[in-house]
Amino acid sequence: MAKFKQILHRYWIAILVVILILGLFYVPLPYYIEGPGSANNLKSFVKIKGHPDKRSGKFMLTSVLQAPARPITWLYAQVNPHYSVVSEDTVNDGQDDATAAKVQTFYMQSAINEAIATAYAAAHASYHKTYRGIYVLEVQANSKFKRAVKVGDTITKVDGHHFTTAQGYQKYIASRGVGKTVTITYQHNGKTKRATAPLIKLSTHRAGIGVGLTDNVKVTTKIPVKVDPGEIGGPSAGLMFSLQIYQQLTGKNIRHGRKIAGTGTINPDGSVGEIGGIDKKIIAAKKAGATIFFAPYVKPTKALLALEEDHQTNYQLAKATAKRYAPAMKVVPVSSFNQAIKYLTTH
Numbered sequence: 074m075a076k077f078k079q080i081l082h083r084y085w086i087a088i089l090v091v092i093l094i095l096g097l098f099y100v101p102l103p104y105y106i107e108g109p110g111s112a113n114n115l116k117s118f119v120k121i122k123g124h125p126d127k128r129s130g131k132f133m134l135t136s137v138l139q140a141p142a143r144p145i146t147w148l149y150a151q152v153n154p155h156y157s158v159v160s161e162d163t164v165n166d167g168q169d170d171a172t173a174a175k176v177q178t179f180y181m182q183s184a185i186n187e188a189i190a191t192a193y194a195a196a197h198a199s200y201h202k203t204y205r206g207i208y209v210l211e212v213q214a215n216s217k218f219k220r221a222v223k224v225g226d227t228i229t230k231v232d233g234h235h236f237t238t239a240q241g242y243q244k245y246i247a248s249r250g251v252g253k254t255v256t257i258t259y260q261h262n263g264k265t266k267r268a269t270a271p272l273i274k275l276s277t278h279r280a281g282i283g284v285g286l287t288d289n290v291k292v293t294t295k296i297p298v299k300v301d302p303g304e305i306g307g308p309s310a311g312l313m314f315s316l317q318i319y320q321q322l323t324g325k326n327i328r329h330g331r332k333i334a335g336t337g338t339i340n341p342d343g344s345v346g347e348i349g350g351i352d353k354k355i356i357a358a359k360k361a362g363a364t365i366f367f368a369p370y371v372k373p374t375k376a377l378l379a380l381e382e383d384h385q386t387n388y389q390l391a392k393a394t395a396k397r398y399a400p401a402m403k404v405v406p407v408s409s410f411n412q413a414i415k416y417l418t419t420h
Contacts, residue, residue: 102141119318128326132335181302201294203291212285213284226259316417333364343410345408368392
C-alpha cells in the first residue's frame with residue numbers, strides 16, 4: 074500500500090511538472106517580446122529588368138523580431154539586454170492582429186513606393202506618381218462613418234471631389250463644417266462603395282470624418298522594378314530599399330564590397346525619418362557582419378527636449394549600442410537619401 078502511494082505521488086508530481094512546462098511554453102501573456110531580428114541581403118528583394126546587381130558587398134535590411142509573449146520568453150527577455158517586453162496595445166495600437174498586420178503591410182508598400190520614386194529621381198530615370206486618396210489607418214469610435222469605412226480602405230472622393238493631397242481633402246471637409254452631411258467614395262477590398270453621414274468635431278476643433286489617415290500613392294516606372302519584402306512589414310525599410318534600387322539602376326559601385334546595414338523611413342522629399350527598435354537592429358547587423366550602419370538623425374526640437382530631458386535620437390541610441398556591443402561597426406548619421414549617397418561615394 075505504501076509503495077502504491079509512493080508511485081501515485083510520483084505520478085502526480087510528473088503530471089504537475091508536465092503542466093508547468095507546457096504552461097511556460099504555451100500560456101499566452103498580454104505582452105509581446107521584441108528582440109534583434111534579421112539583416113537580409115536586399116539583392117534578393119529587388120528585381121529591376123535589365124539591371125541585375127553584380128557588384129560585391131551587400132545592402133542589408135534590418136528588422137526587429139516581435140512575438141507574442143509566453144512565460145518562458147518573458148523570463149528570457151528579463152535577463153537578455155537585447156530583448157524587451159512591450160504591451161499588446163503598444164505593438165498593435167489597440168487593433169486586433171489582422172488589422173494591425175494590414176496596416177503594417179500598407180506601411181511597407183508605401184515605403185517601397187517612396188523608395189522607388191526617390192531612387193529613380195536620383196538616377197534620372199522615368200517614373201510617375203498617382204495619388205489614389207486617403208488610406209484609413211484607424212476609425213474613431215465617434216465617427217459617423219464607422220459602420221461603413223474600415224481600416225485598410227482608401228477614400229478616393231468626398232462629395233464627388235478627388236484631391237491630390239490629404240491636405241486637399243482635409244481643407245474641403247473642414248470648410249463644410251461640423252454636423253454637415255457629406256458623401257464619401259471609397260475602395261473596400263477592391264470594390265467601390267459610397268457612404269453618407271454627418272461630420273464630427275475633431276480634437277483640432279475642425280470638422281472631420283473621424284479617421285486616422287495617410288497618403289495612398291502608386292508609383293509606376295518606365296524601367297520595370299519589383300520589390301518583394303516577404304513577411305516584413307512597416308515603413309522603416311525605405312532608406313535601404315532606395316539605396317539598393319539606386320545601385321542597380323545606375324550600376325555604380327557605391328558599396329565597394331562592404332556590408333552596409335541601416336534603417337529609416339524615406340519621405341517624398343528624400344528626407345529620412347526615425348524608427349523604433351534601432352538598438353535591436355544594431356545587434357542584428359553585427360550578427361550579419363555589417364561594418365557600416367546608417368542611422369536616421371532628426372534634430373530634436375526645443376519643445377521635445379523640454380518634454381523629454383533624456384531624449385535620444387535614433388543616431389545617439391544606435392551609436393551607444395554599437396559602442397558597447399559592436400565597436401568595430403561604423404554608425405553613420407543620415408538625414409536624407411542624398412546624404413547617404415554622398416557618404417558612400419566619398420568614403
